[in-house]
Amino acid sequence: MKLHPAVFLDRDGTLIEQVHHLVDPSKVRLIPGAADAVTRLRAAGYRIVLVTNQSVIGRGLLTEEGLNSVHAEMSKQLAALGTHVDRIYFCPVAPTVSDPRLVEHPDRKPGPGMLWRAAEEHQLDLSRSWMIGDAVSDVLAGRNAGVGGTIGVRTGYGAQLDAEDPAMDYLVDDLLAAAELIAKLQTDPSGASASPQSNEA
Ligand SMILES: [Mg+2]
Numbered sequence: 001m002k003l004h005p006a007v008f009l010d011r012d013g014t015l016i017e018q019v020h021h022l023v024d025p026s027k028v029r030l031i032p033g034a035a036d037a038v039t040r041l042r043a044a045g046y047r048i049v050l051v052t053n054q055s056v057i058g059r060g061l062l063t064e065e066g067l068n069s070v071h072a073e074m075s076k077q078l079a080a081l082g083t084h085v086d087r088i089y090f091c092p093v094a095p096t097v098s099d100p101r102l103v104e105h106p107d108r109k110p111g112p113g114m115l116w117r118a119a120e121e122h123q124l125d126l127s128r129s130w131m132i133g134d135a136v137s138d139v140l141a142g143r144n145a146g147v148g149g150t151i152g153v154r155t156g157y158g159a160q161l162d163a164e165d166p167a168m169d170y171l172v173d174d175l176l177a178a179a180e181l182i183a184k185l186q187t188d189p190s191g192a193s194a195s196p197q198s199n200e201a
Helices: 034-043 064-080 113-121 136-145 175-187 190-194
Strands: 006-009 047-053 087-091 130-133 149-153 170-172
Touching: 006 113, 006 136, 034 047, 034 064, 034 175, 047 113, 087 113, 113 136, 130 136, 130 175, 136 149, 149 175, 170 175
Parallel strands: 006 047, 006 130, 047 087, 130 149, 149 170
Antiparallel strands: none
16 A cells, blocks of 8 residues: 655634634735745645644634635645645634643644544655744644655744754744755755755755
């Protein structure tokens, strides 16, 4: 059985603009360059898997149907730019603590559950996969799942990321820069160990 590499993407603040407790499809805005990044990563052979914590459902602020409407709008905007994500996983659990490093539920990032389920359901090779996000819980979810590399982006809440955080292999400006970095490392893998905390794409 052939396993595929994947790029696991956070949604809010990484693929689309950060909106606190996003429930309204009309507030969905792709981050500039994000669709281009998805196009490039798919062309490079990666499955694109969105993994998103959606506590709005657990908090009773949004139904699963409402979430589907948000994702339909997101997909429409991606399609208008000629691309799409391959799969979307969400975790509806509302946290009871605010520690982004604590795994309170296996599916809620930083838990690895969504990534592991995607890997099993879609024959993904975690060791050749990446996790990209704007929060420490994102890169930690990647670490906890055992992906090959983790990338923080400075969009969304990313300004709060600490470049020295050991959960993060790289910190770059945005998703497009992350896609460029992955492409660069594909052609020149030596760059991976040479600059493990590179600020450049
Ligand atoms: Mg985010």
